[in-house]
Amino acid sequence: MLAASKQIFKPIGRAAYVFHRRWIKGITLSKIFLYLFMIALVVFTAAPIIFVASTAFKPLDELFLYPPRFFVMKPTFKNFGDLLIATDSSLVPFTRYLFNSVFTTVAIVLFSVIVTSMGAFIISKYKLPGMAFIFAVVISALMFPAQVTSIPTYFVISNLAILNTYWALILPKLAVPYNLFLVKQFMDQIPDQTLEAAKVDGANEWTMFWKIVMPYVKPAWMTVVIFSFIGNWNDFSSPLIYTTSEAMKTLPLAMLGVSNGTVGRMGAAAAGAFVTVMPSIVLFIILQRQVMDTMAHSGIKS
Amino acid sequence: MKIGLERRKVISGYVFILPWMLGFLAFLVYPLVMSFYMSLRKMTSVSGMQMEYIGWDNFSRAVLKDVNFIPLFYAAIRNAFVEIPLILVFSFFMAMLLNHQVIGRAFFRAVFFLPVVIGSGFVMEQLLGQGVGSLQTLATDPSVVSAGVTNGLQIPDVIARYLSPEMYGNLSDILGRLTLVFWKTGIQILLFLAGLQGISESLYESAKCDGATPWEMFWKITFPLMTPVLLLNAVFTLVDSFTDIRNQVILYIKQVAFTNIEMGYASALGWIYFVFVFILIVLIFAFTRKRVVYMGM
Numbered sequence: 012m013l014a015a016s017k018q019i020f021k022p023i024g025r026a027a028y029v030f031h032r033r034w035i036k037g038i039t040l041s042k043i044f045l046y047l048f049m050i051a052l053v054v055f056t057a058a059p060i061i062f063v064a065s066t067a068f069k070p071l072d073e074l075f076l077y078p079p080r081f082f083v084m085k086p087t088f089k090n091f092g093d094l095l096i097a098t099d100s101s102l103v104p105f106t107r108y109l110f111n112s113v114f115t116t117v118a119i120v121l122f123s124v125i126v127t128s129m130g131a132f133i134i135s136k137y138k139l140p141g142m143a144f145i146f147a148v149v150i151s152a153l154m155f156p157a158q159v160t161s162i163p164t165y166f167v168i169s170n171l172a173i174l175n176t177y178w179a180l181i182l183p184k185l186a187v188p189y190n191l192f193l194v195k196q197f198m199d200q201i202p203d204q205t206l207e208a209a210k211v212d213g214a215n216e217w218t219m220f221w222k223i224v225m226p227y228v229k230p231a232w233m234t235v236v237i238f239s240f241i242g243n244w245n246d247f248s249s250p251l252i253y254t255t256s257e258a259m260k261t262l263p264l265a266m267l268g269v270s271n272g273t274v275g276r277m278g279a280a281a282a283g284a285f286v287t288v289m290p291s292i293v294l295f296i297i298l299q300r301q302v303m304d305t306m307a308h309s310g311i312k313s
Numbered sequence: 314m315k316i317g318l319e320r321r322k323v324i325s326g327y328v329f330i331l332p333w334m335l336g337f338l339a340f341l342v343y344p345l346v347m348s349f350y351m352s353l354r355k356m357t358s359v360s361g362m363q364m365e366y367i368g369w370d371n372f373s374r375a376v377l378k379d380v381n382f383i384p385l386f387y388a389a390i391r392n393a394f395v396e397i398p399l400i401l402v403f404s405f406f407m408a409m410l411l412n413h414q415v416i417g418r419a420f421f422r423a424v425f426f427l428p429v430v431i432g433s434g435f436v437m438e439q440l441l442g443q444g445v446g447s448l449q450t451l452a453t454d455p456s457v458v459s460a461g462v463t464n465g466l467q468i469p470d471v472i473a474r475y476l477s478p479e480m481y482g483n484l485s486d487i488l489g490r491l492t493l494v495f496w497k498t499g500i501q502i503l504l505f506l507a508g509l510q511g512i513s514e515s516l517y518e519s520a521k522c523d524g525a526t527p528w529e530m531f532w533k534i535t536f537p538l539m540t541p542v543l544l545l546n547a548v549f550t551l552v553d554s555f556t557d558i559r560n561q562v563i564l565y566i567k568q569v570a571f572t573n574i575e576m577g578y579a580s581a582l583g584w585i586y587f588v589f590v591f592i593l594i595v596l597i598f599a600f601t602r603k604r605v606v607y608m609g610m
Binding site: 057130134153163166182188216241291 | 325326327329330332333335336339341342345348351407410413421423424426428495552566567571576580583584590594
């Protein structure tokens with residue numbers, strides 16, 4: 012009996028002791044203030060996101076409440092139905108916008124990761140003639156606002172005769188200087204001996220790239236994945252410039268059309284924003300750790 | 314054999330970098346060169362893309378004749394100079410807090426980074442404006458955006474009743490600006506945090522043995538060692554603020570290019586803007602060179 016009770020109570024006592032040491036003992040007044048302060052700041056940053064979510068579920072009378080209320084009182088799914096109807100009237104079904112967005116974003120993310128990593132691999136590990144100059148050009152290109160070049164880019168696309176196609180939405184987004192910089196910083200940390208050893212074992216560049224380099228810099232290209240996903244998922248200016256037909260519109264551009272419409276579409280617009288914003292947040296939550304680590308490393312190295 | 318291997322390495326190297334270079338040249342370098350070419354010209358026929366050489370006329374027009382450009386430019390600069398110090402101080406402060414042994418540090422880090430994830434989307438802003446107007450009003454009036462953000466965080470009625478109207482206005486303006494600043498600090502906090510973690514603990518311990526107070530330790534150890542990161546962050550914030558899609562000047566350039574269809578003039582405006590930012594960054598580097606402390610970095 013005694014042995015049995017010891018079996019039970021000893022772990023409990025130990026857990027209580029650990030709990031006390033880890034959580035209770037360190038609590039001081041200043042720490043409580045610190046936490047309260049940080050939580051207040053979190054509320055500040057998170058407020059707009061919560062606002063988006065709660066607005067999407069607001070019924071019509073609450074949408075036009077003045078002063079506007081932060082939280083939804085009687086949540087409803089009606090806005091999402093309205094969204095489908097609002098876009099239905101514009102000749103092209105809602106799913107087409109969704110498909111356009113998903114297709115172009117996935118293509119951009121996939122190809123830009125491969126193209127960027129291959130370029131970064133050569134700049135980082137092959138001391139070929141001209142590479143230092145190329146990298147200098149890439150660094151100064153970081154500073155250019157994209158809007159300055161948007162006009163000539165239009166002419167490049169129109170001369171390639173790919174206006175109004177998926178190519179026009181995908182090709183210009185593949186070579187982004189910032190992504191190359193990020194991946195290159197990470198590849199610099201791969202020891203040269205590893206690559207030498209692989210070469211001695213008879214690996215060619217292609218296998219070396221896929222079997223050694225890519226697994227090594229996984230956090231870096233994960234970050235490229237999330238940045239290019241967010242950038243292109245939310246981007247409505249390039250479909251606006253490079254495409255003209257309704258069938259080529261992406262989700263954000265279509266949402267812009269919905270919210271520019273009449274007052275009755277307010278609910279649909281809110282639901283549309285919710286639908287547009289959510290994928291980025293979900294992806295970020297999934298890939299969060301990699302992004303944080305990469306940002307921290309790349310910053311210090313530069 | 315040796316030469317053959319070397320040559321193979323060079324060839325495969327160029328093959329690897331080729332796709333990236335093609336994209337870079339076609340969609341970045343060529344447009345840049347082209348925009349400079351266009352900035353010296355005036356479009357005579359939109360449909361036939363006829364251009365006529367007019368020298369530096371576009372540039373002098375921007376500075377001397379255009380009634381919109383200089384005020385907008387000035388406003389953008391003033392806005393940047395108000396916001397950049399706010400962002401830097403706030404993110405430095407947050408990084409110091411997060412550098413403590415805080416429970417749930419990863420959570421706080423993620424929350425402060427979250428705005429970077431969504432903030433880049435224009436849709437988000439549009440929603441924050443709560444359909445107050447079309448894209449145009451949103452774009453030209455940032456106060457609409459901040460009003461939307463702070464709608465949920467209004468000053469409570471109980472307090473508002475005792476405030477004069479001016480004070481109420483000022484207070485909500487500050488609230489609005491603060492939220493915008495919080496929204497722009499995600500990357501800066503991370504960079505500062507990485508820098509803080511690179512400072513060796515032994516420095517603080519020996520300072521403590523010599524009787525230094527936390528205040529002294531901050532100014533004598535933390536701050537000097539953080540100056541390289543501070544410089545990096547300053548440059549990053551500057552570039553970010555000037556190339557931001559919400560920036561007034563950028564919006565004006567866009568309007569000139571696509572609404573007025575004056576491609577040559579828009580290119581000239583873009584180049585003036587870029588050269589200004591570039592000079593600013595060079596100046597920052599020149600002024601801080603003596604003051605930045607590098608130690609084993």
